Amino acid sequence: MRVEVTLRRGIEKNVCRCVVIGLLLLTVTTSAFAATEAVVDSVRTTWSSTIYYVGKVSGPARPYEDIKLYITAVSDYDLWVNGDEIAHSSADAAFPYDGDWRTVDMYELSINDNEIDIGVRVTNDGVGDGNGVVVDIKAGPEWLGTSTVRRRSEYLGETLTDFDVAWYYYAGEITDIIPSKYDWYSFNYQQETAIMTAMSPVQLGVIGDIDNYLHDPRVEVVTGYVGDMDLGSAEGGGIKLRRLEGENIARGKPAEQQELSDGNLLNSHNYSQDPLNTTKFIDLEKIYRLNQSTVFTGGKSSEYDLYSIRGFSIELSLDKFRWEEVGVIHEIGVSNKGDGGFDYGQIDFPDSWGRYVRYKVIESRINPPKVAEFMVGAVGYAYDGVYESEWIDFGTPNTVKNFYQVAWDGTVREGTSIGIQTKTAYVNDAGNTVESAWSRIYTARSFAPESPEPATMIMYKVTMSTQDIEYTPVLSDITFSFSDQDQPVSTVGGYIFPNEAPMGEDTSFVYTLSYELEPGENIKHLQLAMPGYAVVDDVLSSDTNATLTETANDITVTSGPDSLYITFANAITDTGGAGSDSLYVSFDTQLLKNIHMFDGFVFNDTMNDGAGGVKVWENKDLGSKTVRTSSILSGLLSETKVVPTVFTPNDDGINDFTVIEFTLTKIRTDLKIKIYDTRGSLVTMVYDDVLDPGQWFVKDKLNNIALAQRMPGYWDGRDEDGDLVPPGVYLYQVVADTDDGEKVESGTVVVGY
Numbered sequence: 122m123r124v125e126v127t128l129r130r131g132i133e134k135n136v137c138r139c140v141v142i143g144l145l146l147l148t149v150t151t152s153a154f155a156a157t158e159a160v161v162d163s164v165r166t167t168w169s170s171t172i173y174y175v176g177k178v179s180g181p182a183r184p185y186e187d188i189k190l191y192i193t194a195v196s197d198y199d200l201w202v203n204g205d206e207i208a209h210s211s212a213d214a215a216f217p218y219d220g221d222w223r224t225v226d227m228y229e230l231s232i233n234d235n236e237i238d239i240g241v242r243v244t245n246d247g248v249g250d251g252n253g254v255v256v257d258i259k260a261g262p263e264w265l266g267t268s269t270v271r272r273r274s275e276y277l278g279e280t281l282t283d284f285d286v287a288w289y290y291y292a293g294e295i296t297d298i299i300p301s302k303y304d305w306y307s308f309n310y311q312q313e314t315a316i317m318t319a320m321s322p323v324q325l326g327v328i329g330d331i332d333n334y335l336h337d338p339r340v341e342v343v344t345g346y347v348g349d350m351d352l353g354s355a356e357g358g359g360i361k362l363r364r365l366e367g368e369n370i371a372r373g374k375p376a377e378q379q380e381l382s383d384g385n386l387l388n389s390h391n392y393s394q395d396p397l398n399t400t401k402f403i404d405l406e407k408i409y410r411l412n413q414s415t416v417f418t419g420g421k422s423s424e425y426d427l428y429s430i431r432g433f434s435i436e437l438s439l440d441k442f443r444w445e446e447v448g449v450i451h452e453i454g455v456s457n458k459g460d461g462g463f464d465y466g467q468i469d470f471p472d473s474w475g476r477y478v479r480y481k482v483i484e485s486r487i488n489p490p491k492v493a494e495f496m497v498g499a500v501g502y503a504y505d506g507v508y509e510s511e512w513i514d515f516g517t518p519n520t521v522k523n524f525y526q527v528a529w530d531g532t533v534r535e536g537t538s539i540g541i542q543t544k545t546a547y548v549n550d551a552g553n554t555v556e557s558a559w560s561r562i563y564t565a566r567s568f569a570p571e572s573p574e575p576a577t578m579i580m581y582k583v584t585m586s587t588q589d590i591e592y593t594p595v596l597s598d599i600t601f602s603f604s605d606q607d608q609p610v611s612t613v614g615g616y617i618f619p620n621e622a623p624m625g626e627d628t629s630f631v632y633t634l635s636y637e638l639e640p641g642e643n644i645k646h647l648q649l650a651m652p653g654y655a656v657v658d659d660v661l662s663s664d665t666n667a668t669l670t671e672t673a674n675d676i677t678v679t680s681g682p683d684s685l686y687i688t689f690a691n692a693i694t695d696t697g698g699a700g701s702d703s704l705y706v707s708f709d710t711q712l713l714k715n716i717h718m719f720d721g722f723v724f725n726d727t728m729n730d731g732a733g734g735v736k737v738w739e740n741k742d743l744g745s746k747t748v749r750t751s752s753i754l755s756g757l758l759s760e761t762k763v764v765p766t767v768f769t770p771n772d773d774g775i776n777d778f779t780v781i782e783f784t785l786t787k788i789r790t791d792l793k794i795k796i797y798d799t800r801g802s803l804v805t806m807v808y809d810d811v812l813d814p815g816q817w818f819v820k821d822k823l824n825n826i827a828l829a830q831r832m833p834g835y836w837d838g839r840d841e842d843g844d845l846v847p848p849g850v851y852l853y854q855v856v857a858d859t860d861d862g863e864k865v866e867s868g869t870v871v872v873g874y
Contacts, residue, residue, distance in 0.1 A: 325367020
């Protein structure tokens with residue numbers, strides 16, 4: 122993966138982790154917060170992937186003795202044939218390999234066997250050269266037409282013979298599906314079974330121009346994809362959804378006969394009588410842009426001429442009631458002797474939308490036919506896909522980091538989407554890797570990652586989707602902004618008690634923050650995510666065995682509708698020697714939704730050098746950060762009022778605004794706050810967005826105007842055009858949209874001058 126690291130200079134706007142955190146930081150900013158030189162950007166613009174391919178090949182001119190094997194792959198490959206390593210891409214390998222995918226490599230081999238078993242491990246650098254591998258084998262005068270997505274049969278003289286050309290792939294760690302005691306490239310019965318069940322049939326791939334190579338026309342570029350993502354074909358490097366070309370999208374889908382879509386050419390649906398004018402359909406489960414359908418003959422290769430369907434048509438439908446014929450093939454085995462013959466009949470038709478596909482038998486033979494597989498091809502892109510990165514430590518695996526921001530760039534047109542998730546990890550004292558859960562999905566192009574810190578490494582997940590398979594989003598790059606300097610703590614974990622409380626009732630909680638401090642580290646500020654306003658009783662330090670209170674000026678407490686912020690008069694340091702210490706924060710608050718997570722963030726006396734708060738790990742050994750309600754309130758909106766009821770927006774600094782206050786409980790909902798005049802005409806929409814449960818008011822508006830301005834019910838007396846409204850009485854409505862309809866609270870407010 123290509124990585125570019127740049128040093129960020131100067132003061133930057135901090136990304137808010139909660140609604141009020143930015144405001145709270147302003148109250149404690151000191152001269153130490155004068156630079157963010159500790160924050161660096163790591164830009165990732167390519168995505169490497171490893172795909173394992175296995176191929177089982179047989180054909181004419183066997184048993185094989187001297188063969189020539191031709192191969193190339195984007196970007197590097199390792200090759201095994203019949204269990205022997207033939208080529209390796211590492212620089213110190215003892216096997217010949219030129220390292221250039223634009224040229225085809227040739228290996229002369231002596232096999233002396235009836236079958237050729239091929240293993241290819243391909244590492245793609247993800248720089249836009251494509252995805253895939255090409256393998257072509259010549260045995261004496263015969264080309265075996267090796268890499269392909271199809272089964273193949275040929276005439277040897279007058280005898281029709283089936284030759285196995287089976288290619289499968291696996292994207293991931295191969296030992297996850299094949300026991301480590303076996304070499305994945307050395308086939309035996311157990312491995313073949315694993316391949317059939319755990320690997321997937323290859324699809325058609327696309328790679329750039331290959332220099333000066335004339336191959337068997339039956340050979341194809343084949344590929345596999347990681348999580349339905351194409352990591353190698355985006356121009357200039359990037360991630361996009363994989364293309365559908367070359368995939369049998371009917372595989373595994375519901376069919377009238379299971380054998381028609383089970384992906385196994387050895388299983389067939391055998392008709393017991395002449396099926397003339399009968400149909401069989403497959404439900405693709407989604408609407409695709411279709412262009413091809415293939416019916417494979419079942420049975421043995423020597424019987425294909427007896428049991429193939431003689432002629433059939435293909436019909437498409439969107440609703441399984443109205444069908445449209447899109448193609449017909451007659452005299453299978455004669456009209457298509459050079460392309461399928463009795464082995465299979467294929468119909469290519471103009472691109473057409475469809476969900477249900479069926480074949481209709483229009484010509485029959487003497488014997489009732491056998492159908493091994495009914496395959497359907499499409500164009501466009503997969504509807505969705507997921508890519509997970511490897512763990513990233515930025516070259517410093519033992520250094521803890523504070524992740525400040527994640528930003529990405531790419532192309533997202535209407536009807537497509539890109540979402541990013543993160544998780545972090547560190548190695549504990551026992552040498553075990555401790556990793557977090559995945560964060561929620563972010564669709565914004567930049568966000569402050571919510572994964573816990575400090576951590577030594579980070580992983581990200583990219584989720585893509587499209588509503589129109591003709592278009593795909595493209596992720597071009599992703600940037601991690603982080604600091605590995607000036608950390609407040611070496612390790613930190615937290616949990617809350619109790620873990621159950623009645624909704625809407627004041628409840629006493631104790632939040633325990635366990636931490637380890639190295640020399641030079643300290644905790645100056647602690648932020649806790651709250652379900653509403655909180656009242657702090659005290660903070661107990663296990664290190665000094667001291668009880669810290671606001672009355673004694675040991676701490677300063679700021680409480681908002683979703684955050685509690687505690688500043689220590691004297692920064693917390695390790696005075697008792699090495700080892701873990703704890704802070705016990707006792708406070709009262711109300712739960713206003715079914716589940717609340719008391720997430721914590723810590724800062725040192727330099728505000729972490731501008732890198733943002735360090736999110737506290739959940740101390741799962743001792744407890745949980747989650748509290749659930751033991752009872753549910755009946756109402757959704759409560760305590761609705763306007764404060765002040767009369768205000769004068771004349772910029773004299775006295776009562777220049779009002780706040781429509783309310784408490785929202787139970788669910789996150791679409792919420793609107795509207796202002797009407799006495800004639801019922803809408804004056805302005807104060808708020809129109811999704812809102813979390815909380816106490817959405819400010820207890821001391823006059824001394825915290827900036828926070829009041831962030832409340833959803835803040836109104837400065839202006840209409841939608843930004844003009845001051847005339848003095849008079851106005852009506853307000855708070856409207857919450859729920860599954861049971863709209864919940865509305867209303868009242869009046871007076872504007873005077």
